[in-house]
Amino acid sequence: MFTALALVAAACGTDDEAEPAAAPETQATTTTAAMVEETPTTTEAMEEEAPATTEAMAEEAPTTTEAMEEMMGTMVDVPMYDTWEDVLAAADGTTVNWHMWGGNENLNSWVDTYIGDVVKERYNVTLNRVPLGDTVEAVNLVLNEHQAGVTEGGSVDMIWINGDNFKTLKEADLLFGPWSEGIPNAAHVNWDDPSIAYDFGVSVDGLESPWGSAQMVFVYNSAYVPEPPRTFEALAEWVHANPGLFTYTAPPDFHGLSFVKHMFYWAADDYSVFQQPFDQAVFDSIAPKVWEYLNDIEPDLWRGGDTYPTSIGALQDLLANSEVYFGMSLNPRRPSTLINNGTYPDTIRTWVMDTGTLTNKNYVTIPKNASNPAGAMIVANHILSTENQLIQANPEQWGWGLPTDTTTWTQEERDILNSYDRGVATLPFDVLAAAGLPEPHASWPTQMEAGWIENVLEA
Numbered sequence: 001m002f003t004a005l006a007l008v009a010a011a012c013g014t015d016d017e018a019e020p021a022a023a024p025e026t027q028a029t030t031t032t033a034a035m036v037e038e039t040p041t042t043t044e045a046m047e048e049e050a051p052a053t054t055e056a057m058a059e060e061a062p063t064t065t066e067a068m069e070e071m072m073g074t075m076v077d078v079p080m081y082d083t084w085e086d087v088l089a090a091a092d093g094t095t096v097n098w099h100m101w102g103g104n105e106n107l108n109s110w111v112d113t114y115i116g117d118v119v120k121e122r123y124n125v126t127l128n129r130v131p132l133g134d135t136v137e138a139v140n141l142v143l144n145e146h147q148a149g150v151t152e153g154g155s156v157d158m159i160w161i162n163g164d165n166f167k168t169l170k171e172a173d174l175l176f177g178p179w180s181e182g183i184p185n186a187a188h189v190n191w192d193d194p195s196i197a198y199d200f201g202v203s204v205d206g207l208e209s210p211w212g213s214a215q216m217v218f219v220y221n222s223a224y225v226p227e228p229p230r231t232f233e234a235l236a237e238w239v240h241a242n243p244g245l246f247t248y249t250a251p252p253d254f255h256g257l258s259f260v261k262h263m264f265y266w267a268a269d270d271y272s273v274f275q276q277p278f279d280q281a282v283f284d285s286i287a288p289k290v291w292e293y294l295n296d297i298e299p300d301l302w303r304g305g306d307t308y309p310t311s312i313g314a315l316q317d318l319l320a321n322s323e324v325y326f327g328m329s330l331n332p333r334r335p336s337t338l339i340n341n342g343t344y345p346d347t348i349r350t351w352v353m354d355t356g357t358l359t360n361k362n363y364v365t366i367p368k369n370a371s372n373p374a375g376a377m378i379v380a381n382h383i384l385s386t387e388n389q390l391i392q393a394n395p396e397q398w399g400w401g402l403p404t405d406t407t408t409w410t411q412e413e414r415d416i417l418n419s420y421d422r423g424v425a426t427l428p429f430d431v432l433a434a435a436g437l438p439e440p441h442a443s444w445p446t447q448m449e450a451g452w453i454e455n456v457l458e459a
Helices: 002-010 025-037 042-047 056-060 065-071 083-093 105-123 136-145 163-171 186-189 231-239 255-270 271-275 280-299 313-320 335-341 373-381 386-393 411-419 429-435 443-455
Strands: 075-078 082-085 095-101 126-130 158-161 210-216 217-220 326-329 348-352 357-365 436-438
Touching: 025 280, 065 083, 065 095, 075 082, 082 083, 082 373, 083 105, 083 271, 083 348, 095 105, 095 373, 105 126, 105 373, 105 386, 105 436, 126 136, 136 158, 136 163, 158 163, 158 373, 163 357, 163 386, 186 373, 210 373, 231 255, 231 280, 255 326, 255 357, 255 443, 271 429, 313 326, 335 429, 357 373, 373 386, 386 411, 429 436
Parallel strands: 095 126, 095 158, 357 436
Antiparallel strands: 158 357, 210 357, 217 326, 217 348
């Protein structure tokens, strides 16, 4: 495999957010939804910001058709096929049914245009985006087909997934592969990076391929908060001194759940205990400190803590209207984008706690009974292309974090990436990189969410 990858890397030349296992169904949904909410807010805005045509994208893209043709004869380390040319031939004229959260038309348009149109034009592969209300819907479909004895010709070819949902399908042995380290553009992924190799503590093992990266940052209005609190102790002091001007989204919204996870890291003073499968004794020893902190600040939250925003969009609106002075984002670049499009005032800034911040990846996976694994691998491969990664990273377009290793990119590609204006509210890359903390093992968030509901919301 490594020989094959070396050949692919030579053919391709050289290639910067996310999510978590059999966790609560709502967790997976809100994770996906939260990230999508951070995409441009209107289709019109996206169209204005994005390259208007695939031709324009191609002009930016260092990965040329010629380079792709070079990789066609390259050996690949994936099931069923020996060369990438074999994969392309098998997928020619087929349809890929990609099941993904579909509640945001901006993202839908992005996928249809900058992924679907490209794979159709270049590989004659039709991308059929199947919108979901919750990722678990696709997981249950695969599980139900398995129980019905459908071992091939399944209805799901690819799923936008991570965390608990990935854990469910992996543990049920219902995933195609290993394949993700064997496709040509896998050469642009640092598989030794724990944040990529482990999906919320669950080893990826070649069964899913990254396509985005998320990192939690806190957002504040510097017009009212000259210096934000950098510890949770200081945050509590600020909330008590400024009642009504801070809140967080209610779990299961992923931002709110991420805030609660942060609280557990703070209370434990050792995040490593959450990298192992759930331990009731450990949970019982740490959780009371978390509930005590959150119940202590609750009377001084927005609206006295009688209610919480249920989505990151609602919290963004409160911050934009100066009803609160703080917000959160899983896309460190998104606040700058919201300044640029006029949603946020230009005094918005971001910060991370001195103790670090949660970082995770989004993935795509292929069920074992997929009808079209070849087509799905082609789509996954295009997602990892420097061409698509540059579009995702452009803060004037998508501005999503990259799961690829830019040291494998060409100098021209890195120059394009470095030419992007990250915006006044975006922290430097090195600051974000140094603050990264791994997500807890996928077996923990369910307990954290249930505990928050019982001990904070309903207390």
